[in-house]
Amino acid sequence: MDFLAEGLRRAAHLLFTADPEVTGVAWLTLKVACTATVIACAIGLPVGFALATRPFWGRRATLTIVNTALAFPTVVVGLLLYGLLSRRGPLGGLEWLYTWQAIVVGDVLLALPIAAALSAAAVQGVDPRIRRTALTLGAGRWRTAWTIAREARFGLAAVVTAAFGQCIAEVGAAMIVGGNIRGQTRTLTTAVALSTAQGDFGLALALGLILILLALLVNVALQLLQGEAGSHA
Amino acid sequence: MLELRDIRHRYEGRTVLELAEFTVPRGGFTAIVGHNGSGKSTLLRLLALLERPTAGEVWLDGRRESAPGRRPTLAARRRVTLVEQRPILFRGQVRANLGYGLMVRGVGGAEVNRRIDQAAERLGVDGLLDRTRRELSEGEIQRVAVARALAVAPDVLLLDEPVSSADRAAAATLYQVLEEERRSRGLTVCLASHQLEDAYRWSDDIRALAEGRLSPVTPENLFRVNLPAEGGEAKSVRVGPVSIVAVTDKTGPAILAVPPTDILVSLEPIPSSARNVFTGRVTRLSRPRPGTVHLTADVGIDLVALITEAAARELGLVPGSPVALAFKANAVRVF
Numbered sequence: 001m002d003f004l005a006e007g008l009r010r011a012a013h014l015l016f017t018a019d020p021e022v023t024g025v026a027w028l029t030l031k032v033a034c035t036a037t038v039i040a041c042a043i044g045l046p047v048g049f050a051l052a053t054r055p056f057w058g059r060r061a062t063l064t065i066v067n068t069a070l071a072f073p074t075v076v077v078g079l080l081l082y083g084l085l086s087r088r089g090p091l092g093g094l095e096w097l098y099t100w101q102a103i104v105v106g107d108v109l110l111a112l113p114i115a116a117a118l119s120a121a122a123v124q125g126v127d128p129r130i131r132r133t134a135l136t137l138g139a140g141r142w143r144t145a146w147t148i149a150r151e152a153r154f155g156l157a158a159v160v161t162a163a164f165g166q167c168i169a170e171v172g173a174a175m176i177v178g179g180n181i182r183g184q185t186r187t188l189t190t191a192v193a194l195s196t197a198q199g200d201f202g203l204a205l206a207l208g209l210i211l212i213l214l215a216l217l218v219n220v221a222l223q224l225l226q227g228e229a230g231s232h233a
Numbered sequence: 234m235l236e237l238r239d240i241r242h243r244y245e246g247r248t249v250l251e252l253a254e255f256t257v258p259r260g261g262f263t264a265i266v267g268h269n270g271s272g273k274s275t276l277l278r279l280l281a282l283l284e285r286p287t288a289g290e291v292w293l294d295g296r297r298e299s300a301p302g303r304r305p306t307l308a309a310r311r312r313v314t315l316v317e318q319r320p321i322l323f324r325g326q327v328r329a330n331l332g333y334g335l336m337v338r339g340v341g342g343a344e345v346n347r348r349i350d351q352a353a354e355r356l357g358v359d360g361l362l363d364r365t366r367r368e369l370s371e372g373e374i375q376r377v378a379v380a381r382a383l384a385v386a387p388d389v390l391l392l393d394e395p396v397s398s399a400d401r402a403a404a405a406t407l408y409q410v411l412e413e414e415r416r417s418r419g420l421t422v423c424l425a426s427h428q429l430e431d432a433y434r435w436s437d438d439i440r441a442l443a444e445g446r447l448s449p450v451t452p453e454n455l456f457r458v459n460l461p462a463e464g465g466e467a468k469s470v471r472v473g474p475v476s477i478v479a480v481t482d483k484t485g486p487a488i489l490a491v492p493p494t495d496i497l498v499s500l501e502p503i504p505s506s507a508r509n510v511f512t513g514r515v516t517r518l519s520r521p522r523p524g525t526v527h528l529t530a531d532v533g534i535d536l537v538a539l540i541t542e543a544a545a546r547e548l549g550l551v552p553g554s555p556v557a558l559a560f561k562a563n564a565v566r567v568f
Binding site: 129135150151 | 278281283307310311313314315317319320321323324333334337338381382385
């Protein structure tokens with residue numbers, strides 16, 4: 001039990017002393033997770049919306065693919081992305097391998113199915129009369145979509161939270177395409193993995209606690225935003 | 234004004250509506266009557282340009298607006314508004330709901346509030362403006378939905394069972410408002426209802442739908458008659474070759490309606506208080522939904538009775554069976 005107490009003590013110490021290395025890792029983690037969440041949601045929410053509302057050929061197959069993608073192992077995604085971004089890969093020219101951008105791409109690929117599948121489910125849960133009512137009252141396509149999204153806003157907020165959770169907790173792909181380079185691509189999750197491998201369990205636990213704290217703070221912020229929007233409904 | 238041409242509409246491989254022609258005349262009040270599942274709501278959604286027909290066309294003022302592969306224009310959609318049978322309100326207060334249609338049309342400021350207040354007052358929902366949908370009864374939601382539709386002053390208002398959750402006073406208010414709108418600005422109204430009394434009282438044209446098709450006769454057991462002056466309150470009224478006893482103080486042209494649910498079916502006449510007892514033969518048995526049988530009997534006139542599947546089975550009814558139909562004079566509705 002000593003190492004648990006040690007971990008808590010070190011976490012508190014690292015937080016209160018604002019250790020520059022830990023601060024840098026935490027900041028990079030937050031930057032990567034937020035960027036990836038924004039990109040994944042910007043693409044995934046409209047895709048989910050279309051899957052839920054637009055009858056098109058191959059819709060069912062697309063939904064099946066998106067739902068299957070939810071279960072993609074992160075290391076496999078990392079491996080595929082590594083192949084694409086490596087010098088000999090088709091995207092080698094970008095020179096993104098072992099950069100934070102590569103981690104963002106990996107996170108986006110993993111969060112995208114979550115954003116698409118969960119937002120499709122949230123929108124499908126909206127009473128179909130809402131759409132018909134908006135249309136019959138003279139709303140255009142975009143206004144109708146906005147009205148439906150407003151009705152599904154608690155579900156859609158959960159989508160953003162889940163996508164963020166995926167991005168901030170991701171380790172497999174980040175390790176493969178980021179390389180866990182100190183000061184450059186080391187995130188909290190990869191740092192935890194490294195510290196554990198090196199036997200520094202106290203530091204690993206401390207970093208893990210900081211990661212949880214960070215996730216908690218962002219989720220509280222999202223909930224506050226949601227509450228703010230709710231009060232104007 | 235609104236016209237359906239050669240419509241054949243299908244859901245999941247099943248044809249639910251088949252109409253060669255259906256017209257809603259400008260400024261008219263058209264009532265569509267029929268059972269649940271007869272296609273009334275589908276018809277209204279096609280007229281409202283909310284669904285495109287699987288085959289056929291919807292025309293508005295001489296312009297083809299909706300057809301397979303042809304999406305109706307926003308301008309056309311904004312001229313026709315539908316209030317569904319079980320309307321839904323958006324999140325937020327009633328006031329925001331009433332202003333929704335105006336907001337999407339870009340109407341702003343004081344004009345929005347003026348029109349919201351006006352529509353709310355006319356439908357008697359002005360005291361509900363600050364409430365949300367969770368704080369309203371079904372009847373109140375229906376009234377708010379009609380007020381919301383009227384706030385945008387559509388050219389055509391389509392209503393699907395608009396008073397199903399309303400009390401008589403609220404229903405009367407609604408019909409009076411519709412009548413005023415027709416008189417003042419030529420609003421065209423098309424209403425689906427199973428309440429024949431309302432349909433006959435307020436509409437100037439009634440169409441009956443049965444199993445997705447226009448029925449040549451208005452629904453079951455409706456008879457145009459001439460009520461005699463003599464006979465007191467329980468009058469014997471000639472309907473073709475038979476006489477029906479009805480309780481009414483009206484005289485002159487009228488419509489008699491005998492609700493199919495009020496007709497007692499037996500194999501031969503049985504002693505009872507019913508003033509109307511007819512014998513004849515079963516001509517048709519149909520099953521509009523599981524467990525329910527529509528029995529049509531020729532007793533000199535065609536009468537339809539609604540019985541359960543179990544009752545039909547126990548009586549051994551088949552087309553051609555002798556049958557006795559009985560109903561009380563008080564069961565006969567007079568319009």
